[in-house]
Amino acid sequence: MYKNSANRIFGGKGSIAEYFKSQIKNLESEINSTSESYILNVSEEQFADYLIDKYQIEKPIVHFENVYADNIEKNIPAEHFPMSFYIRNDKSYPRQVIQFFAPISGNSELLKYVPGTNTITLGGGKCDFEVDHDKLKLEIIDFYNIPQKIKLEYDENVLSAKRKLEQLYQDFDEFNNYLESWITGEIKKRKNKFLSQNEFMNSLGVPLKKNINTSETFAVPRPALRTKIKVSKPQSNSQPFRPEPTIDLEVYNQILKLINDVGKNFExxxxxxxxxxEEDLRDHILMTLDPNFEYGSACGETFNKTGKTDIQLRYDSSVVFIAECKFWTGEKGFLETISQLINYLTWRDTKASVIIFVKQKDFTTILTKVENITPKHPNYIGFMSKSDENWLNYRFHINGDKNREIKLAIQLYHIQ
Known part of the structure; x- marks a missing residue:
């Protein structure tokens, strides 16, 4: 009926594409305002999770199934009457107005945008709903006192609204899917900017006066992974960032693949x-890993073993990969093995694996127990992926610092 353009559904605020642009602009501003110390010390994945959670769009839901109606008398200007009415153009006349209300869950303001970014906006059909705070409102003037006519007009409006709502939802999905890769890329870009600046300044070969809050580092490969864990902004360690060597994610996966191949041979x-x-089985794994990887300084440091069951890959004085081999002794022993491994890990983004040999006949039951018990470890952050039925990938953090994450694979093999 009376159309307040600012509240009109699918049109009161302009194109949804413009809203998306403003969101990206705000995101870009937030990322670019982060300090060098923060961006170099914070976990990229946790910072990305926080931004994704903050900026992704939650679809507003219109509950047409809970619609209710009311009626009110209003003075209707003559120009709104059908041509069959004999009335004066400069007058208003009282008529009954039927009002329909459909509750809305979520941000109702998003319903005011015109759908359609990369597709043609659906046309046709009547859609005279307005956004009225936490509900949609449709007013239909009762000119003929025919309920069926009122109901038909309402149904036409609902059908049109649902069609355009689906298109708006599709736009939201496309934007949300785009966010993850875009945010990850922008964080890396900001971080690489500081890394390049440090590399350039260090190449001058003279002592530099540095702000105490500025960190020295070098570039390291980082995976673009998303596991939503919390909505609060992650805290960055206030200590200066200390660069530590790490293996590339692709190399890490190659190591795990070789371990998995050896474990399958056991079976x-x-x-x-x-x-x-344990020691014999570990040595069989080492015999496969050692000739396949030469990693480290010019002297060609490769895999070394320490203790009874450890597998280590070292670069200079730093451990960049470590695996712990254990027989399955129950859930308590499994969690203790993870804790034992984490105690070895004090470096940024160290990659690790827990290799479990299972003698019990019901191997499937053990796999289920591992999936259920792993998230209960106090250092657990999130599940990443399942590379095989017996190979699960997780994110953990070292003791006392949630920003220093561990890529931890759990690999289980059935030993007769």
Whole structure:
């Protein structure tokens, strides 16, 4: 009826594409305002999770199933009457107005935008709803006192609104899907800017006067992974960022793949490995890893073993990969193995694996127990992926610092 353009559904605020642009602009401003110290010390994944949660769009839901109606008398200007009415053009006449209200959950203001970014906006159909705070309102003037006519006009409006609402939802989905890769890329861009600046200044070969809040570092590869964990902004360690060498994610996955191949051989040839202890099984894994990877300084440091069950990859004095081999002794022993491994890890983004040998016959039950118990560890951050039925990838943090994350693979093998 009376159309307040500012509240009109699918049109009161302009194109949804313009809203998306403003969101991206705000995001860009927030990322670019982060300090060097913060961006170099904070976990990229946790900072990305925070921004994604903050800027992704939650779809407003219109509850047409809970619609209710009311009626009110209003003075209707002559120009709104049908041509069949004999009335004076400069007059208003009282008529009954039927009002329909549909409750809205979520941000109702988003319903005021015109849908359509990369597609043609759907046309046709009547849509005279207005956004009235937490509900949609439709007013239909009762000119003929025919309920069926009022109901038909209402149904036409609902059908048109639902069609355009689906298109608006599609726009929201496309924007949300775009956010993850865009945010991750912008964080990396900001971080690489500081890394390049430090590299350039260090290449001058003279002592530099540095602000005590500015950190020195070098570039390291980082994966673009998303696991939503919390909405609060992650805190950055106030200590200066200390660069530590890390292996690339692709190399890490190659190491895990080789371990998995050896573990599958344990299962395929049980007679060969029957009765073997942890140290023997570990040595078979080492014999495969050692010739496949040469990593480190010019002297060619490769895999070294320490203790009874540890597998380590070292770069200079830093451990960049470590695995712990254990037989399954129950849930308590499994969590203790993770804790034991984490105690070894004090470096940024260290990659690790817990290799579990299972003698119990019901291997599937053990796999289920691992999936259920792993999130209960106090250092657990989130699940990443399942590379195989027996190979799960997680994110943990080192003791005392949630920003220093560990990529931890859990790999289980059935030993006869």
């Amino acid at each position: 395929r040839m049980p007679s060969v490995y029957k009765g073997k202890g």
